[in-house]
Amino acid sequence: MTPVLDLRREARRDPLEIPGLDAIPAEERAAALANWRERMVSEHASARVFAALIPRLMAAGVARRHVAAVSAMIGQELDHAVLCARVVVALGGEAKLPLPPLTAVPAHEDAGPLEGLLRDVISVSCCSETVAVALVATEREQAGTASLRGVLGKILADEVKHARFGWRLLDEVGPTLDARTRARLSAYLVAVFEHQIAFHSPFLRLPSASDRAVSLGAPDGPSNWRVFVDTITGVTIPGLERHGLDAERAFRRATSAVLAA
């Protein structure tokens, strides 16, 4: 049986108002609503990814403050789902949906505790959450009402913490890594970039959206794709290279099959 996420009660407790909705065409409202519904379940489901990091952080023996920070992130993702649910209800939708497939976080049995942890942190913080910062910040710039801007601002403040955590951890442990571990992590980056491209490529199948639709949270496929590629190539790759990882080569390897076709 597919698990269902029901946030109707949580959303009702603190209703959100989005003024001027009547003036927005139904199909644009529907595009925004569909996106906020998907966000609601994806934010909720992402709490399990941070939960899986806790035993890894402990096994790698990192400072307590990192364990505490990541355990707070579990709750923050659950709160983001409620924020999204409030927007769903304000847009006339129902905050009750089946959860997406809950893919397990890999065990990384071929790697030691620190290397396994860094694999996860690079994928989650240095890629996914860094891209999320760029996407949410871009959308907040275009938000049409103070209430939506407020929701996006709250989510953004947390996504900044989720991304920064990974970059800080790399700053801290990066200098202690030997050449072999750097080479092994650089090899893993190929899988990470392939995964990031596959995860974000649905943007390419989405049409462009009007300013009015984007101001409510409808996705603009071409613009979001560009944010993704610019963030990976302009932020993540140079950031990882700074730590002695061969991110540029890994990205070239990850994209070569696609570009050669």
Add this chain to the structure above:
Amino acid sequence: MNSTRSIARRRGLRMAAQVASIAGVVAASAALSQAAPARPATANIAPQEGVMLGDEGKGAADQLGDAIRVRNASGCGCSPCWGPPAPPPMRAELLEEGLS
């Protein structure tokens, strides 16, 4: 794509760069993209330059996007969300290749 969206994207990217403490890199790259003529970027990104951020020419996003579109035309029509997915597993051949 319109300039409001370009400005929003640029601010979003700048914020991501600040988080990763590489604001200087993106600022330099933004200045470069305004000054320099269009050039291909995906296959030869210099890490200290980043990629073109302007709307002119075919940058990394367009090249890669075109290639993926050709290979993978169908889909669910859903938009990728912000919540981080589970990281991918390692593939043995990548390790062999990387360490050889």
